[in-house]
Amino acid sequence: MIASHTQDDTADKGKRRFLPAGGHGLVVSFDDALSNTGTLRDNRDQATRKARALARRIQQAAKDGTLTGIVDLIPGLTNLLVQYDPLQTSAKHVQATITPWLNHLSEDSGNSRHIRIPCCYGGEFGPDLESIAVQLNLTPDEIVARHVASSLEVAIMGFLPGLAYMKGVDETLYLPRRKTPRALVPALTLGIAMDQTVVYPMPSPGGWNLIGRIPIALFDPKKDNPVLLRSGDNISFYQIDIKEYNEIYEAYHSGRFSVEIT
Amino acid sequence: MTDDIITMIASGPYTTVQDRGRAGHQAVGVPESGALDQVALRLGNALVGNAPDMAGLEICLGGVKIGFHSPRLVALTGSVAATMVISDQSGGEVTVYANRSINVQAGQTIHINRLSGTNTVFLAISGGIGTPSLYGSRATSPNAMIGGLEGRLLKDGDVLPLCPDMVRPDAAMGSADRMLSDLTIYDAPASIRVVFGPQDDRFTDQAKSVFLSSTYQVSPLLNRMGMRLDGPLLEHCDNADIASDGIVNGSVQVPGDGKPIILLADHQTTGGYTKIATVIQSDLPVLARRKPGDPITFTAISVEEAEQAARDHEAHLCRTIKSMVAPPPMNAIASRNPVDEN
Numbered sequence: 001m002i003a004s005h006t007q008d009d010t011a012d013k014g015k016r017r018f019l020p021a022g023g024h025g026l027v028v029s030f031d032d033a034l035s036n037t038g039t040l041r042d043n044r045d046q047a048t049r050k051a052r053a054l055a056r057r058i059q060q061a062a063k064d065g066t067l068t069g070i071v072d073l074i075p076g077l078t079n080l081l082v083q084y085d086p087l088q089t090s091a092k093h094v095q096a097t098i099t100p101w102l103n104h105l106s107e108d109s110g111n112s113r114h115i116r117i118p119c120c121y122g123g124e125f126g127p128d129l130e131s132i133a134v135q136l137n138l139t140p141d142e143i144v145a146r147h148v149a150s151s152l153e154v155a156i157m158g159f160l161p162g163l164a165y166m167k168g169v170d171e172t173l174y175l176p177r178r179k180t181p182r183a184l185v186p187a188l189t190l191g192i193a194m195d196q197t198v199v200y201p202m203p204s205p206g207g208w209n210l211i212g213r214i215p216i217a218l219f220d221p222k223k224d225n226p227v228l229l230r231s232g233d234n235i236s237f238y239q240i241d242i243k244e245y246n247e248i249y250e251a252y253h254s255g256r257f258s259v260e261i262t
Numbered sequence: 263m264t265d266d267i268i269t270m271i272a273s274g275p276y277t278t279v280q281d282r283g284r285a286g287h288q289a290v291g292v293p294e295s296g297a298l299d300q301v302a303l304r305l306g307n308a309l310v311g312n313a314p315d316m317a318g319l320e321i322c323l324g325g326v327k328i329g330f331h332s333p334r335l336v337a338l339t340g341s342v343a344a345t346m347v348i349s350d351q352s353g354g355e356v357t358v359y360a361n362r363s364i365n366v367q368a369g370q371t372i373h374i375n376r377l378s379g380t381n382t383v384f385l386a387i388s389g390g391i392g393t394p395s396l397y398g399s400r401a402t403s404p405n406a407m408i409g410g411l412e413g414r415l416l417k418d419g420d421v422l423p424l425c426p427d428m429v430r431p432d433a434a435m436g437s438a439d440r441m442l443s444d445l446t447i448y449d450a451p452a453s454i455r456v457v458f459g460p461q462d463d464r465f466t467d468q469a470k471s472v473f474l475s476s477t478y479q480v481s482p483l484l485n486r487m488g489m490r491l492d493g494p495l496l497e498h499c500d501n502a503d504i505a506s507d508g509i510v511n512g513s514v515q516v517p518g519d520g521k522p523i524i525l526l527a528d529h530q531t532t533g534g535y536t537k538i539a540t541v542i543q544s545d546l547p548v549l550a551r552r553k554p555g556d557p558i559t560f561t562a563i564s565v566e567e568a569e570q571a572a573r574d575h576e577a578h579l580c581r582t583i584k585s586m587v588a589p590p591p592m593n594a595i596a597s598r599n600p601v602d603e604n
């Protein structure tokens with residue numbers, strides 16, 4: 001854990017720190033909370049980690065009873081939504097309690113988990129691989145090689161149970177999302193757009209460029225802990241062929257395959 | 263076979279198992295979900311002697327027929343004027359108004375017609391619906407495919423398990439029937455109260471004043487995720503994109519096209535579009551009752567006023583529950599129509 005710079009949180013650099021969400025939510029924004037060194041992207045990633053660190057700090061306070069009435073904590077990109085129960089607390093009280101903590105947040109360096117996930121690229125599972133290869137002037141094999149070489153970090157979770165926005169895709173693969181989203185993307189399809197990768201945990205509409213599919217579940221309500229990934233996880237993918245996909249799929253669903261978490 | 267079931271003889275187009283919801287897991291993308299009309303949930307459960315968070319049926323649009331196989335207390339809530347018809351196998355029928363509990367016998371059916379005066383009602387059943395619980399809730403979120411029966415809208419022929427009715431062993435005697443004598447909690451406010459933010463600074467001053475001075479209409483594009491509004495467009499200062507942040511129930515999201523959408527119980531957990539304002543918690547049940555074409559206007563209040571409104575609302579809800587009395591005999595009830603909205 002690296003201690004972050006101390007900054008004066010009362011000095012509002014044109015952006016508000018606390019944004020109201022009705023009488024039941026408070027957004028804490030870290031958008032302006034960073035030094036001007038480093039690239040914009042680095043700064044934003046750092047702000048996102050800070051938001052997660054604040055979430056952990058509030059969670060701890062909720063647990064030890066120093067802050068009551070916290071209903072949910074939802075980290076976003078560069079911000080944290082604190083959902084509270086107005087029958088038990090108020091925005092004013094939440095704000096006053098957490099403000100002193102903002103100067104002492106240890107930067108969230110992730111959960112130190114590294115997860116390796118198998119992926120079968122191309123073909124029926126990755127219907128956009130060929131077309132984006134043309135767009136990027138690369139071969140499909142080159143795209144796969146660069147994707148498996150990318151070290152990704154789960155920036156935030158959202159949209160669907162278990163869906164992780166994983167940042168850190170190789171810069172040469174940057175693409176916008178498709179102009180027209182697909183009405184239905186099959187479960188566990190992997191898509192890329194901008195510097196990010198997502199895997200759809202369940203069938204869903206989706207606009208990402210689809211390049212592969214994974215044989216293991218990201219959300220399994222039958223498990224004690226239904227969600228595989230969490231914010232801060234480091235993720236890398238490795239390539240498998242269709243035969244290995246089928247083998248791992250079978251093994252996973254009969255409890256004989258464990259995901260590699262280190 | 264257990265008799266602790268109900269059969270959805272007709273499911274209706276948009277009926278789901280709902281309870282208080284599963285807040286606390288949105289950080290991993292699990293929507294809060296739960297009954298759109300939390301007032302209806304609380305009142306229904308109180309009327310049938312359930313704990314406040316037990317699961318019942320949220321019925322949007324109506325068109326539901328349910329078969330009972332064990333005696334249960336039931337109550338329809340969420341509307342002053344809605345009715346249900348209880349029929350037995352010999353053809354006997356009785357019409358029962360909302361906001362009272364009544365005992366239903368094995369072999370009887372409940373029929374709720376297509377709703378006309380409201381969009382959503384809630385049917386509470388003593389014991390509660392016993393579908394599997396996930397993260398401590400049975401609430402259905404159809405888009406996330408979790409909760410309720412296989413995470414989906416109910417369909418004709420579905421069989422739903424009920425929890426054993428431990429609460430009211432006297433239910434079969436009919437002695438547990440109750441009705442609410444104070445229904446003022448259903449009084450519709452003149453306009454829906456909002457707090458500006460989180461991103462009201464991304465809209466022009468004119469857009470904010472248009473939002474408060476216009477009458478919007480509920481669009482037919484209405485589901486548990488959100489209520490789209492038809493009316494004047496809201497202009498952004500620059501664009502509608504933000505660094506994705508968390509969403510609360512009632513967030514009024516305005517994407518690039520300028521058309522506001524009020525996000526409801528099944529909203530996605532995070533989003534990348536500006537939100538001009540947030541509907542206060544205590545006015546969310548009112549939204550559940552609005553149907554396509556209904557007018558909606560907004561009034562802005564402060565955070566402190568919104569929090570006070572939540573406390574006032576809770577006190578009102580407790581007074582309403584305390585107003586429960588033993589109802590007059592059934593034939594008198596059948597002819598009593600408190601507000602003829604239909």
